[in-house]
Amino acid sequence: xxxxxxxxxxxxxxxxxxxxxxxxxxxxxxxxxxxxxxxxxxxxxxxxxxxxxxxxxxxxxxxxxxxxxxxxxxxxxxxxxxxxxxxxxxxxxxxxxxxxxxxxxxxxxxxxxxxxxxxxxxxxxxxxxxxxxxxxxxxxxxxxxxxxxxxxxxxxxxxxxxxxxxxxxxxxxxxxxxxxxxxxxxxxxxxxxxxxxxxxxxxxxxxxxxxxxxxxxxxxxxxxxxxxxxxxxxxxxxxxxxxxxxxxxxxxxxxxxxxxxxxxxxxxxxxxxxxxxxxxxxxxxxxxxxxxxxxxxxxxxxxxxxxxxxxxxxxxxxxxxxxxxxxxxxxxxxxxxxxxxxxxxxxxxxxxxxxxxxxxxxxxxxxxxxxxxxxxxxxxxxxxxxxxxxxxxxxxxxxxxxxxxxxxxxxxxxxxxxxxxxxxxxxxxxxxxxxxxxxxxxxxxxxxxxxxxxxxxxxxxxxxxxxxxxxxxxxx
Numbered sequence: 001x002x003x004x005x006x007x008x009x010x011x012x013x014x015x016x017x018x019x020x021x022x023x024x025x026x027x028x029x030x031x032x033x034x035x036x037x038x039x040x041x042x043x044x045x046x047x048x049x050x051x052x053x054x055x056x057x058x059x060x061x062x063x064x065x066x067x068x069x070x071x072x073x074x075x076x077x078x079x080x081x082x083x084x085x086x087x088x089x090x091x092x093x094x095x096x097x098x099x100x101x102x103x104x105x106x107x108x109x110x111x112x113x114x115x116x117x118x119x120x121x122x123x124x125x126x127x128x129x130x131x132x133x134x135x136x137x138x139x140x141x142x143x144x145x146x147x148x149x150x151x152x153x154x155x156x157x158x159x160x161x162x163x164x165x166x167x168x169x170x171x172x173x174x175x176x177x178x179x180x181x182x183x184x185x186x187x188x189x190x191x192x193x194x195x196x197x198x199x200x201x202x203x204x205x206x207x208x209x210x211x212x213x214x215x216x217x218x219x220x221x222x223x224x225x226x227x228x229x230x231x232x233x234x235x236x237x238x239x240x241x242x243x244x245x246x247x248x249x250x251x252x253x254x255x256x257x258x259x260x261x262x263x264x265x266x267x268x269x270x271x272x273x274x275x276x277x278x279x280x281x282x283x284x285x286x287x288x289x290x291x292x293x294x295x296x297x298x299x300x301x302x303x304x305x306x307x308x309x310x311x312x313x314x315x316x317x318x319x320x321x322x323x324x325x326x327x328x329x330x331x332x333x334x335x336x337x338x339x340x341x342x343x344x345x346x347x348x349x350x351x352x353x354x355x356x357x358x359x360x361x362x363x364x365x366x367x368x369x370x371x372x373x374x375x376x377x378x379x380x381x382x383x384x385x386x387x388x389x390x391x392x393x394x395x396x397x398x399x400x401x402x403x404x405x406x407x408x409x410x411x412x413x414x415x416x417x418x419x420x421x422x423x424x425x426x427x428x429x430x431x432x433x434x435x436x437x438x439x440x441x442x443x444x445x446x447x448x449x450x451x452x453x454x455x456x457x458x459x460x461x462x463x464x465x466x467x468x469x470x471x472x473x474x475x476x
Contacts, residue, residue, distance in 0.1 A: 002023070002027055004030070004034075005026070005027040005029075005030030005031055005034065006023065006026050006027060006030055007030065008029075008030035008031075008033045008034055008071070008075055009026040009027070009029035009030035009033065009075075009078065009079075010029075010075055010078055010079030011026040011029075011342065012346065012349075015342060015345050015346050015349055016342060018341075018345050019340070019341040019342050019345055021340075021341065022340050022341055022342040025337055025340065025342075026342070028333060029078055029330060029333055029334060029337075032074075032329040032330040032333050033071060033074045033075055033078065033330045034071070035326065035329065036070060036071075036074050036106075036326065036327050036329060036330060037067045037068065037070045037071035037074065038067060039106060039110070039323070039326060039327065040066055040067045040069075040070035040071075040102075040106045040327070041063045041064055041066055041067025041070075042063070042110070043106045043107070043108075043109040043110050044059075044062060044063040044066040044067070044109070045059050045060065045063035046109045046110065046112070046113040047109035047112075047295065048062060048063065050109075050112070050113065050116070050298075052294065052295070053293070070102065070106065073098075073102065074099075074102075074330045074331075075330075077095045077098065077099060077330060077331055077334075078330050078331065078334050080095065081095055081331070081334050081335070095331055096328070096331055096335075099327065099328040099330075099331045100324070100328060102327055103323070103324040103325075103326075103327035103328050104324065106323070106327050107320055107323030107324050107326075107327060108299075108320075109295075110319075110323050111302070111316060111319050111320050111323065112295075112298050112299070112302060114319060115302060115305070115312070115316065118301075118302075118305050118312065119298050119301045119302055119305065120301075121305075122301035122302070122304055122305040123293065123297055123298065123301045126297065126300065126301060126304070127289050127290070127292070130285075130289055131285070131286070131289060134282075134285050135282075138278060138281065138282070143274060143277060143278055143281075144278070146274050147271065147274045147275060147278060149173075150267055150270050150271040150274060151271060152173060153173050153175075153263075153267050154264065154267045154268055154271055156173055157260040157263055157264045157267060158260075158264065160256050160257060160259075160260040161257055161260045161261055161264065164253060164257060171241070171242045171245055171246075174241065174245060175263055175267075176241050176259075177238060177241050177242065177245075180234055180237050180238045180241065181238060183234055184231060184234035184235060184238065187227060187230045187231045187234055188231050190227045190230075191224060191227035191228045191230070191231050194220065194223045194224035194226075194227045194228075195224045195228075197220045197223070197224075198217060198220035198221045198223075198224050200220075201214070201216045201217035201220050202217050244256070302316070
């Protein structure tokens with residue numbers, strides 16, 4: 001399990017083996033990535049099973065795939081963030097924004113699932129409001145007004161038939177009166193236009209440059225008289241129809257009954273057609289309204305329910321922040337941690353990888369297989385290799401290595417430590433008679449130097465005498 005958490009954190013195991021104390025930190029990061037991916041999968045399962053209506057068993061596969069996608073994104077967000085430096089926050093801000101966006105997407109279905117009962121109750125109320133609005137539009141629309149008018153006409157015709165013609169019909173609802181009135185209005189407009197044209201020919205106007213009672217004026221007058229005669233004829237028909245509808249004699253009653261029996265089937269047919277159209281629209285709306293249980297209406301229901309209740313709104317906000325914080329946990333944990341040994345060793349390994357790649361792409365001329373290695377390798381090899389075989393030839397004469405030997409060969413022996421010094425406070429330089437002519441201050445300094453053989457003597461894996469050996473490293 002620990003190996004899985006470390007793998008989810010994006011840490012390199014070979015680097016982490018060199019700093020075991022850093023394992024706990026990266027196990028925590030991997031745990032945060034695992035928790036967020038698990039919540040993402042659960043959130044997707046809730047969204048598919050409740051909002052979309054997918055079978056709960058079939059919703060498992062896309063939910064798992066969504067969780068793996070969130071896991072991959074969170075792992076990339078964590079590994080791509082710099083551990084330290086001035087660029088850390090600059091590079092972290094886009095990743096934090098992405099984490100917030102993922103948190104919004106993932107946390108919303110979880111909040112909807114928690115307030116499931118309140119949302120269902122609010123959805124029922126929303127659908128009822130929609131049905132009432134649709135019915136109101138149907139009644140006040142063109143189709144609704146047509147149905148209302150047809151119902152009134154059918155009822156009036158039925159009353160005439162039932163009363164044997166005693167009940168007078170309303171001329172405003174009589175189809176014959178309506179059609180005659182429409183024809184009369186059209187003829188009246190034509191007569192008005194003819195009259196204006198006749199007056200233009202008589203008295204002049206924009207389209208009549210020559211005025212007077214000439215041939216054009218006479219033709220316009222005849223056209224006007226014909227149109228006006230049509231209007232008068234239609235008015236007579238309308239008046240006659242109205243008298244027939246309101247007369248109380250037996251012939252008028254029989255006429256009204258016959259007219260009602262003739263018009264009633266046609267009115268019923270028109271009413272049935274209009275009602276079927278309205279019923280089709282109602283069924284389509286009811287089916288759509290009933291099937292509407294998706295994510296959008298659930299969000300709308302949650303907003304309406306929480307907007308009216310302060311307690312519900314506060315609980316919703318706190319739960320949303322909680323899930324959002326959990327979804328942003330990997331990036332948050334990464335930002336809160338300080339760089340440690342892992343980051344330092346990783347930087348060294350990165351530089352070494354770069355150097356090796358550079359050397360492989362730009363090789364140095366000459367053999368490299370038999371390279372002696374670094375200074376440290378040469379030093380350690382000399383301490384571990386067995387002594388060389390004795391030479392068959394006699395060894396060459398040993399060259400002097402110490403200052404004492406060189407002094408002994410090139411001049412008189414150095415004075416012993418117990419040699420008496422100058423007398424009466426005089427120095428060697430003040431009394432040249434007591435010193436050799438070739439001596440100088442430099443000779444004195446040479447005599448006071450330590451023997452190099454004594455300096456190089458010593459044991460230990462990292463030191464030799466007073467000389468400290470450091471491993472080869474670019475940092476030194």
